[in-house]
Amino acid sequence: MQAPVQKPLLSVQGLVKHFPLKKDVLGRGGGVVRAVDDVNFQVLPGETLGVVGESGCGKSTTARLLMQLIEPTAGEVLFDGAKVGSRDLPLKEYRRQVQMVFQDSYASLNPRLTIEDSIAFGPQVHGVSGGVAVARARSLLAKVGLEPTRFAGRYPHELSGGQRQRVNIARALALQPRIVILDEAVSALDKSVEAQVLNLLLDLKDEFGLTYVFISHDLHVVRFISDRVMVMYLGEVAEVGAAETLFETPRHPYTKALLSSMPSMDPDRRTLVAPLAGDPPNPINPPGGCRFHPRCPKAEAVCGQVVPSRKALALPGVTQGVACLIHEPGSGHTLAALPTAQEAA
């Protein structure tokens, strides 16, 4: 598009994860939960890609798939052009380059290890000697704002939530990764601590030249930290765009609804009607066509039959791509533009 074409650092192609449901004794049931369905996106080096969506839309599953903690049903992840798990990029090496920070700061630290041992564990797995790993852990503790002489020997239950999340960030950085996936990393923190940790993340990004995939349901936070934002709905990508563009001029009806649900600081712009009614449909049996059409205020008959094209979403550095028939010329939706001459031909 307009942005200079950069080689993506992380490229996700046709990622699918279906969780099978248990069959009963008679062999009934046995459907699948379509947690993530044909997700394509690119992460450019040095950018922060925000991922937003309602709970259950597949954000966290996507994070776990990116980290290869669960096996994808289909699709692949390319890192720096190499397929993850191939001979060029063994899983262990990939996991040194890509790290993750989990939402639950307490559950993600081993209660039996001191925090410096927790941080030093990763480097030791990758062949760094114990002494060097502990020294690195201490310097990272200092980097994330925890005085090593006071905190290094403590156990997780002796820290506050914000301090623990700093430890988790330090642990992710201990492997000197290039990408950090932050899965709701600040969502469990209270607002003042959340702001501190966000600023810390921005500082660390500059210092270590990191790339972030920032997953959150908090739109304000995503807008603050992201360069580009990806909106997910029911396991699919609805819209991708540069953060400012997407927040100022959303194009997908779901993005519009999601943004209008943001509490506004401006009393003249307060939300009066609930933007979306009901819960998202069941991902076991998602609606046909566009998955958003049962809740979409602009849905027409065609929306239940035609799946919107997702071609535009997967381009590297795409500044505004949307999967909606309204924005697809010649789709048959009354609000869509007529097909241009060359497309009709």
Added chain:
Amino acid sequence: MNTATATLPVEKPAKSRGYWGNVGARVVRDPVFWVAASVVLALLAMALFGPWIAPADPQASSMLSRLKPIGTDGYPLGSDELGRDMLSRLIVGARLSLFMGITPVILAFCIGSAIGILAGYAGGFTNTAIMRTIDVFYAFPSVLLAIALSGALGAGIGNALLSLTIVFIPPIARVAESVTTQVRNRDYVEAARASGANAFTIVRVHVLGNVLGPIFVYATSLIAVSMILASGLSFLGLGVKPPEPEWGLMLNTLRTAIYVQPWVAALPGAMIFITSIAFNLLSDSLRAAMDNK
């Protein structure tokens, strides 16, 4: 601990006492722990130093002083059906009885934990295969299984130990499996996987420390059961053979005298009772101390 460091900023590296330090601090405040621990210590002392503590030779019989009541001169706790000093036999018998109670549990703890942790960490088909095989042992009541196994293997201490070990592997493996399955799904194990560590390293660093505690406490509670089962085997003539002093066996041989000297005949049973209660209370207070964070 937190409040102390918050109000008084200390400069020196504060190495805190950690999880086991906290468990220790809680357990010493529990009076039940002290009672149970001192009984267990006394029993262990009897087991270790029995032959030196015992006032008389536990094997020396005397046809003239059979079945003396408690408090007889020279026989503080009476004498048995062959005129042997009950006090000495009870003291010396502690060694074999405790040995028969504790050894199978230690063996089963090692083997059962290994099986359970393997099944729990592997999950999926491996888990199902291992745990359903283990379940087969549950089809038999534990007493029956112990009797059947030692009956089939033949009488003797070694075979009794072996059969008791086999009896205790399934319950320990099951506990180990369920604790490991819980720990395996914690985020810190995910994080360890995400750092590229292999399964063996993850189990060694992140799983063992978090599962061995609960398994150990459960195993402690089995010591009492093991003692009773071992006594039962001896009682049936499948474990320790006479004239070796062992509480279960003593209970067996004295049962014919129950109408003549009921109090003397009940003494070995009382020892078994006290020992199992002490081990049970000990494991209970350990579990209570480990429960709260």
